[in-house]
Amino acid sequence: MKMDLKQLFDLVGEKQEIDCDFDFSNEKLYGTAPFTHPVRVTGKIENRAGVVRLVFSVKSVLSLQCDRCLKAFEKTIDYSFSHIVVRELSNADDEEFDYVVCADGMLDLEELVRADLMLELPTKVLCKEDCKGLCPKCGKDLNLGSCDCKTKDIDPRWQALSDLFS
Template sequence: MQLDFTNLLNSSADEINIDYHMNADDFMYSTYKPLKNGVDVKGRAYQKVGVVYLDLDVNFDFFGVCDRCADDIERKYDFSLNKIIVNAMENENDDYDDYIVVENNVLDLDELVNEECQLFLPAKMLCKDDCKGLCQKCGKNLNYEKCECAKDVDPRLAALADLLIDE
């Protein structure tokens, strides 16, 4: 979806209301596509005292896999996005997270939402904060069952482990 900010950047009192469902078939997280239902974007763009604001509420369903135990994950996520729209930055080397520079007064909303979703999601997706993962030897999911595998002993401490053996 393309948003044209020409009127707002020319100090128009008009407001752009946004109620948009974005198809997220090309959104990649790790090695899979987790946003099967797309992304809902609601909000508005408005001008106030010569400054153009973009306020968005983004929500989506995430369908993925736990990085430790490989269980399926289904979560609802939502976040707010508040940006200031400008034609150009005074100093090109400045990188302000609150500002979006629009070329030709047009913003590609799909590109913005895609990037913000990538930044919002955690680097490591877990089914729960205390996920125990899989046993490295037998592959059992340690969240549901205990394994009977012997613990590996660090070879540097093997002599100390011999002291713990009952005689």
């Protein structure tokens, strides 16, 4: 989706609301396609005192698979992003802002949302922070309880340590 920002660049006080859904269902992440639900983007882009600032939030429900226990689960995401939109970067521009360059005054919002989202998503997918995963030996989901093979596999170097605490 391309937004025409030519007028917005020229008129101080000009503003455009953003409210749209994107379909990222073809997008791959960690070998799966997690965007089974529409990605909702709301926000605004505004020219304030000649500075064009874009702020938006991205909401969706992702279908993911836990890296440890392989369970499929859904995760609600709600991220916020902000950018300063410029026609060209100048050396004076502050590094701390996340600039988007629109030389022709056209902003590809879909592309920007996709890039922001990919950077924001965690690289490790866990169904919960303390997921215990599967037993490497019998494959049992250790979140549901421990298995019999677990204790026998302790590294001998750790055995002495674990004896101290047992």
